[in-house]
Amino acid sequence: MADTAPRPFLGLVAGIAAGVVASAAMAGFQAAAARLMPSDSDEDPATVKAADRVSRAATGHPVAEPNRAAAGQAVHYLVGAALGGIYGVLAEYQPATRRGFGGAYGLVTSLLVDEAAVPAAGLAPGPWQASLASHGYGLASHLVYGMALEGTRTLIAGRR
Numbered sequence: 001m002a003d004t005a006p007r008p009f010l011g012l013v014a015g016i017a018a019g020v021v022a023s024a025a026m027a028g029f030q031a032a033a034a035r036l037m038p039s040d041s042d043e044d045p046a047t048v049k050a051a052d053r054v055s056r057a058a059t060g061h062p063v064a065e066p067n068r069a070a071a072g073q074a075v076h077y078l079v080g081a082a083l084g085g086i087y088g089v090l091a092e093y094q095p096a097t098r099r100g101f102g103g104a105y106g107l108v109t110s111l112l113v114d115e116a117a118v119p120a121a122g123l124a125p126g127p128w129q130a131s132l133a134s135h136g137y138g139l140a141s142h143l144v145y146g147m148a149l150e151g152t153r154t155l156i157a158g159r160r
Helices: 008-036 046-059 065-093 095-120 132-157
Strands: none
Touching (some): 046 065, 095 132
């Protein structure tokens, strides 16, 4: 009989590592998708705006121009790692978290982060102000994130 006791520490570590890998997969998907549907917006991405907020709070100044893209990527990977850590722990206790090979979790993160938290924080327009294509892009990006997250988590922590 296999041991099915939850392993929260392993889940956390595996989830964080998988979150970084899944964030890279998501960034790769977004780079490819951006070639198909280029943005006409000259506005900074929400990740850069978040980095600016942190920088202003810590130093009183926004992120310097040469560092803006890297700062935005750092925010992207930190959020991806944090969401991955949460996923890794949840997956240890609640197998339903892994539904759709992580795709369901990816879609939930899209709704909670992109559609709710980011606009509520003033980092992006509200969902009613975005195009249908933009919503589809976000959902697809997070679906890639969720599936890469589960694939990597499984490689690290094993199947349950």
